[in-house]
Amino acid sequence: MFALEGLAKTYGAREVLRVEELSFPAGLIHGLMGPSGAGKSTLLRLLNLLETPTAGRILYRGLDVGRYGSRLELRRRMAMVFQKPVLFDGTVFDNVAYGLKVRGLRNPVVREKVTDTLRAVGLEYLEKAQARTLSGGEAQRVALARALVIEPDVLLLDEPTSNLDPHNVALLEDLIRGTNGGRGSTVILVTHNVFQAERLTDRVVFMCDGRVVEEGPTAEVFTSPREERTRAFIRGDMVY
Amino acid sequence: MQAFNLVIGRDPALMQIIRLSLQVSGLAVCLAALAGIPLGTWLGLRPARQVRWPALFIYTFMGLPPVLVGLLVYLLLSSQGLLGVLNLLFSPTAMVIAQTVLALPIVTGLTMVAVRGKDREIRDTAVSLGAGGWQVALTVVRETRVAIVGAVVAGAGRALAEVGAVMMVGGNIEGKTRVMTTAIVLETRRGNFEMAIGLGLVLLALAFVINALLYRLQGVNAD
Numbered sequence: 001m002f003a004l005e006g007l008a009k010t011y012g013a014r015e016v017l018r019v020e021e022l023s024f025p026a027g028l029i030h031g032l033m034g035p036s037g038a039g040k041s042t043l044l045r046l047l048n049l050l051e052t053p054t055a056g057r058i059l060y061r062g063l064d065v066g067r068y069g070s071r072l073e074l075r076r077r078m079a080m081v082f083q084k085p086v087l088f089d090g091t092v093f094d095n096v097a098y099g100l101k102v103r104g105l106r107n108p109v110v111r112e113k114v115t116d117t118l119r120a121v122g123l124e125y126l127e128k129a130q131a132r133t134l135s136g137g138e139a140q141r142v143a144l145a146r147a148l149v150i151e152p153d154v155l156l157l158d159e160p161t162s163n164l165d166p167h168n169v170a171l172l173e174d175l176i177r178g179t180n181g182g183r184g185s186t187v188i189l190v191t192h193n194v195f196q197a198e199r200l201t202d203r204v205v206f207m208c209d210g211r212v213v214e215e216g217p218t219a220e221v222f223t224s225p226r227e228e229r230t231r232a233f234i235r236g237d238m239v240y
Numbered sequence: 241m242q243a244f245n246l247v248i249g250r251d252p253a254l255m256q257i258i259r260l261s262l263q264v265s266g267l268a269v270c271l272a273a274l275a276g277i278p279l280g281t282w283l284g285l286r287p288a289r290q291v292r293w294p295a296l297f298i299y300t301f302m303g304l305p306p307v308l309v310g311l312l313v314y315l316l317l318s319s320q321g322l323l324g325v326l327n328l329l330f331s332p333t334a335m336v337i338a339q340t341v342l343a344l345p346i347v348t349g350l351t352m353v354a355v356r357g358k359d360r361e362i363r364d365t366a367v368s369l370g371a372g373g374w375q376v377a378l379t380v381v382r383e384t385r386v387a388i389v390g391a392v393v394a395g396a397g398r399a400l401a402e403v404g405a406v407m408m409v410g411g412n413i414e415g416k417t418r419v420m421t422t423a424i425v426l427e428t429r430r431g432n433f434e435m436a437i438g439l440g441l442v443l444l445a446l447a448f449v450i451n452a453l454l455y456r457l458q459g460v461n462a463d
Contacts, residue, residue, distance in 0.1 A: 048368055072372050080368035086361045089383060099369040146369060156368075 001026040001154060001186045002047060006056035009042055017042045017210045019056070024203075026061075029180050029187040031201035031218065033194060034233070039210035040190040041083075044156050047188065048080045076103065079152040083159040085143035087131035092123065092142050095131045099150040117149040121175055137168035144172060148179055155179055157189045161196065173200055194234050198222050206230045253415070258446070261419040264332055264406070265399040268339030272347045272395050277388060280351025281381055285363065288356065295352065301345035306338075310408030313338045317409065330411040335419070338405035343395035350394055354387030355380055385457075393454045400447055420446070 002024040009017040017039040024030050032040040045051045046058065049071055058065045060074060068074045079099065087095050093114055100110045118124045121141045126134065131142060140160055147155060157176065161169040177200065180187050191197050197204050198218060205215040206227070214221060214230045225231045283291045283298075315321050317329040317337075328334045358380070366379040381388060403421035410417035412426060420443045427436035 045364075050364055050367060072370070075367065076370040078368075079370075082361070082365065082368075084361075086365040088362075088365075088379065098366075098371075102366075102369065102371045102375045150370065 003059040007053050008055040009046060010054045015210060019212055022212055024188060026186050027184050028202040029200060031197035031204040032190045032207060033192060033197045033204055034207035035192060038207040040207055041158050044158050044190050048078055048156050049075050077152060078154040078156060079147035079150045080156040081143050081147050081160045083162055085139045087139055087142060090131060092129050092131050093127045095142055096145045096149050099146060113149050117145045121145045137164050140164060144175055151183060152185055155185050155187045159190050257418050257420060257423050264335045264419060265339060267336050268343055268399045269396045271340045272343035273392050276344050276347030277351050280348040281355050281377055284352040284355025298345050298349045302349045306342060306402050306404035309338055309341050310405030313409045330413060330417060332417060334409040335406045335417060338409045339399040339402060342402055342405060343399045346398050347391045347395040350391030351388050354384045358384050389454055389457050393451055396450055
């Protein structure tokens with residue numbers, strides 16, 4: 001789905017990310033794990049075209065993203081959920097409908113899709129509730145519903161469960177699995193929770209200090225990590 | 241009490257002054273909002289380093305002395321000025337121009353600050369959900385409307401309370417360009433303090449009503 005070549009991102013004189021080569025095959029759940037400041041979120045923002053790389057290139061389905069005629073058209077194939085969900089003023093319905101309305105879908109279609117998605121995430125009873133009155137878990141599920149309703153080819157998730165209780169974590173993980181299994185969407189999940197990475201992802205990329213330390217199939221990386229830093233992180237020894 | 245008696249009695253001359261005050265300031269605030277909200281939003285959505293100079297000018301213009309604005313508009317509209325042929329000096333239109341010039345930097349500057357303060361997370365969310373340029377801007381404006389209405393309130397306060405510029409370009413002509421503030425100045429000069437204070441209280445009441453209406457615009461979720 002994505003391939004990165006010599007990708008770098010700097011802020012001022014500080015280089016926060018350098019990835020020589022990395023690919024994210026389509027149809028899998030990928031985990032980006034590592035301690036805080038590893039560059040995981042920066043990488044996700046680059047993939048979502050929210051940031052421009054300082055050097056290197058990102059290929060989407062083999063084509064340089066810079067060569068796509070319309071960044072908007074390309075971005076509309078993806079959806080991203082942030083660690084701290086920002087819900088817009090209005091009802092839960094309004095929020096979930098947002099991505100469909102900006103795509104110019106007609107109201108009956110919007111209504112049908114939003115209703116179906118809210119049912120899928122178990123929030124149909126909150127359809128008319130004001131979004132800003134929701135609990136953290138409900139808000140994050142609305143944020144996920146808002147991304148899922150678009151039916152993206154790529155779902156980018158930036159630590160979506162880090163502030164949630166175990167019940168809501170389990171709910172969201174089921175939804176992520178369902179999205180990947182049902183639609184075949186490629187999911188790229190940023191997490192610093194090794195247990196979540198192990199139980200949810202097909203492949204993991206372990207990052208540290210803006211570099212990729214190790215990557216591969218999740219089972220392989222977790223059972224026989226090649227790098228000492230990966231081993232330490234998986235054991236929980238690494239301070240972060 | 242004299243002024244209130246005139247209000248209660250719907251004194252035609254006073255009613256005309258109140259009506260003109262509302263027309264001039266209302267139109268000036270509308271023009272400032274129409275230009276200032278889009279401009280402030282655009283500036284607020286740009287990276288701060290790209291709009292350093294425009295921002296600096298706007299901040300400076302937010303503190304423009306009204307008499308200086310009055311002087312510049314006077315020179316512009318006088319018979320020797322660039323727009324002298326329009327013959328607008330000492331007309332309500334000239335007063336609207338002066339008040340718009342005063343209110344515009346306030347609406348623009350405060351909108352810019354409001355948008356910049358909330359921009360990143362709202363913008364990123366809208367963009368990541370597939371919104372295009374105009375859709376992102378409209379979403380940011382909608383989400384910052386409480387602060388933007390605050391910017392318009394501040395602009396309205398500036399326009400309604402202003403006296404120096406409208407005195408210079410309007411001339412305080414009875415029945416033509418006399419507004420509340422210039423009437424207060426006139427009554428004070430005449431030594432008619434009771435009338436001046438009464439007019440001031442009426443002006444205050446008007447400002448309260450206008451701000452209450454704008455406050456309502458901020459919506460029920462303003463808290």
